[in-house]
Amino acid sequence: MKYVIIGNGIASIGAIEGIRQVDKENPIMVIGAENAPAYGRPLISYLLAGKIKADRMALRPTKFYELNNVELKLGTTVAGLDTQKKIITTEKGEEIEYENLLLATGGAPFTPPIPGAEGAGVYNFTNLAHAQELIGTAKDIKRAVVIGGGLIGLKAAEALFDRGVDVTIVELSDRVLSLAFDENAASLAAGRLDEVGLKVRTGVSVKEIQRDAEGYVVGCHLTDGGFLQTEIVVIAIGVVPNYNLAKDANVKVDRGIMVDDHMRTNAEGVYAAGDVAQALDMLAGENRVVPIWPNAYNQGFCAGKNMAGRDTGYSGGLAMNSISFYGLPTISVGTVNPPEDDKNFEVAMKLDEKKKSYRKLVFQNGNLVGYVLVGDIDQAGMFTSFVKFKLPIEAETRAKLMAGEPDALHWPDEFFNETWNPEHTEE
């Protein structure tokens, strides 16, 4: 098989579309452990919340695979990889030869050892099956504890709450969304959750899950000595790259599968993309695991083009998150929590607690390298342009940015014309 892709998430979709930009003919085989065609993973919280129906989960039209000459093997897990013979083996023992292989196996939920976590009533929340299970469970329960106040934990909590469950989020660090947010944004978000009745406990974690004589979950013992009654626990601490297949085959792995600027691993003909990969981060200038949707698509797309023989460099991922909390929208892009003692960084903040509006801009050596918006998010894209294109920022431009009015006319003239009014486009 000329192209084989392991995993059927968004990185895989990106790769199919990337390959088809270059090679419209040779068949592609996609092997996915889950039973559904690629779906919007972030949509599982919308499904659990009852905001959308199952028929809206699919990312591409039903005919997508057929039109792109993709053979889809669903419900199939790849168990072995031999990079010398260029063969993969499925769990059922089927052997498939590849010329170009993409590892797009995504992330696996990270579950620290918590006494009592083994057994019924304890869930993860990273795939469609989890969401469907929780939809079934939510009808029969009053209370839930969600461990982890990151993106996935908050989304799980919100969705269960929308199903009428009394939810408490337990977060070890001193605020929710500690990675993507700073204190001001996190407190506005937490405030919104509190207003609707979702409980957030920060600075504590679950020490033990208590079960009764029959093994049913009855509550959680907390590290501060407290006890929370609950019938289920959702562990949503984060995801870790799902790289065992690669590692066992001696593909080079650090925090994720290491790839070069063409998404190639150290094994000939083997590429990696998405949550499983450790690829270039634009701002850090080094390889990082940044498990977000746009990076997964872009890496897959880049890998796909290279697999099909078009020499395509990866320009690097940019961390970005857009999350709404019951009508309070938030966006964070790039570096939002710069090291405090580093003089190269400058931060400008504007907080209006009454209006629940917040803007934070982070500059490094005069460039905009990150921002946070809460409430008024409408100018986000224009702010992104200054970060993504590393545009120079003069005094007048800076004043506009600080006033919350980023503007394309403050781009360098030449860049503006090339972008908006070029003489020729590339095609």
Add this chain to the structure above:
Amino acid sequence: MKRVYPDKEFCIGCHLCEVACITAHSESKDVVIAYTQERREKGITSCKKVFEKGHTCVAVSCRHCDEPACVAACISGGLHKDPKTGRTVYDREKCVGCWSCLMACPYGAIKRHPVENKIIKCDLCQDREEGPACVAACPNLALKFEER
């Protein structure tokens, strides 16, 4: 493919393209009803954005990029590239209003619908035989719809 190219040397910042955009995307197709009533009641919003800096103005909207950041960011399949026409197409039914595209598009070409959890983005007036209404409305030929 044909795209709309704005020229800041010619734009006078009159906002007529915005009015035309609103009218073209209204039900009545009547400029007065669209601009007053439908804008207020249904939240019809122009896909164009007019920037001004001193005496320089420009009216921009979706560039229908070859490799669009909005499509990469869309979590629902609500945005995709039409392989035949090359346009970046928005499927309102699929959209869940997560604003990922609004964050990712570095051209500021995506707006929030004022009343619904949906986005507003230029569709190049796909149902309008004469082509984009903004281009036709510009009194100073600052917008061109052509292959480049």
